[in-house]
Amino acid sequence: MSGFEFSCPLPIRDYPRVLLAHGGGGRLMHELISRLFRAAFDNPVLAAAHDGAAFDAPAARLAFTTDSYVVRPLFFPGGDIGSRAVYGTVNDLAMCGARALHLSAGFILEEGLEMQALWRLAQSMAAAARRAGVRIVTGDTKVVERGKADGLYVNTAGIGAIEHRLEILPASVRPGDALLVSGDLGRHGIAVLAARAELALESAVESDCAPLGEAVQALLAQGIEIHCLRDLTRGGLAAAVVEVAEASRTGARLSESALAVCEPVRSACELLGFDPLHLACEGRFAAWVAPRDAGRALQVLSAHAPEGGAAIIGEVTAPSRPRVVIRGPFATERVLDMPSGEQLPRIC
């Protein structure tokens, strides 16, 4: 959090809050971009002050992804919309098996947002980018009227380098593949819910918001035959497994006893009637790997799971109806499906 020591380089006394004119293309927007965003994201590509960033292609094959972030509240235990916006897109690149390189940042600011909060979020994005080894090289700022954007929405798009010959995507998944998760489930969902509802949970839960690139690069470095990767955001593990099963035209059998859910998340779920299988994580992913590599993959994931919970949780089967089943504690089986409604809006 060392980056937070510095005070906002824009004169807060003159402009304590974002004005519509900060998005108007004139002097105020120019100052906001050059004195706040360029100061926070400081790097030579961004400093060129042009309509876009130019850079040398770092590999023969590239990955490209985007996500918009509308999480409420802007700050929550373990993270904020700024760090979330960096890690989320970095993680989507990691899920393509790519090494994240460059991010763009598109801000939609609400008129009236406190300039100091914007500065904190920009600093948080810069710190997250340093941790994930990426640079924010191009951006855009719009301002909408009061009431239209909950403070701010952020979009990040990302470019990464694919430096291996695997085809990491749902179509590569085969019956017999081992299915692993990289850690315990549900922290982000419960942390955001608690922050939003000002729930006084018995034990505080922090979001698991974190970059996943190192764990994926370690799997690749170990020569693990990865078939597919998916981070467990909206819809949680259930949505990820069902979606990949549908896209790869396979089935899956999971074992509930293999899944780790920490005690505060478990008790919050019991209290509130949530299923941890459907809760969003922001620092966990599922990996589909060749069966012979399952043990080694688990070793790698365990070494990169500071909060534990990495596990082999099931296997891919031939297509079946129902597509995905999960075996419960007393050998009961239930069908796993995507949630059909809205469990918890605005989680990311």
Place this chain on the structure above:
Amino acid sequence: MSGFEFSCPLPIRDYPRVLLAHGGGGRLMHELISRLFRAAFDNPVLAAAHDGAAFDAPAARLAFTTDSYVVRPLFFPGGDIGSRAVYGTVNDLAMCGARALHLSAGFILEEGLEMQALWRLAQSMAAAARRAGVRIVTGDTKVVERGKADGLYVNTAGIGAIEHRLEILPASVRPGDALLVSGDLGRHGIAVLAARAELALESAVESDCAPLGEAVQALLAQGIEIHCLRDLTRGGLAAAVVEVAEASRTGARLSESALAVCEPVRSACELLGFDPLHLACEGRFAAWVAPRDAGRALQVLSAHAPEGGAAIIGEVTAPSRPRVVIRGPFATERVLDMPSGEQLPRIC
């Protein structure tokens, strides 16, 4: 507009409007993405249904840019937020001297948006992408509650190939450079204002919203020594010229008589007190070129200006105070600066 003939492939009878659950990561979001967006943007990269797109690097040097679009109203004469979101980012790539290749699309939808309107906008984006020669290869969908987001906000990020050895950016601008514009000024600003205020102007003005890549590629093909390019969006010609002068530490002298403003825009400006120099265009750009190439550059721009108005409008000078001056009709001179306030919010 042939793409608009087809009806929305989502069952509108079941879901006539966007629900919060369409952003929840579950079944409804999956259907929205696969049946509406993938159908509209149809291409093999997007069809891989993964967290990001993978593609082969098309050149040794790449350009990367992003813009969010919050224009009100969603539909206006000559365009809509969808075509605007494609051309705007394609044009930022063109301003880097890059050939646009791939776009991402990040949607923030308002709960209650009519599904038919979303389908029209997706079709409009697809048509604009075809016209500009790009593919929408990756995307994201979020939904926010009623009253936020004015129907929808869109972010597009873009990747382009830089296939020449010029350094097209403000730092390359030199005293003596010729300054050109590619067409007449102010159409987009007046078109959006008229649509928003339901002004009954004497003559209808359509937005100039269009892709600029062909004109830029033609300048490059003719071997014009381009030093900088800037599209004339928010803040208009004035903001573009002042910003580039500041970033390149030069001055500029313009001639007002060289600028084309069509009659309906001119009379709307007189009526409403707007300065066409500050009005947004969405299909016009300024070019800073080596003085010896000015005449040939004008020929190329004229050949790509269906509504006329391409012109040599001034020259770059040594740094001076004031930085940018414009000579009026009676040899009077006035100072040109970025607008300090907000002329017309939410123009793009």
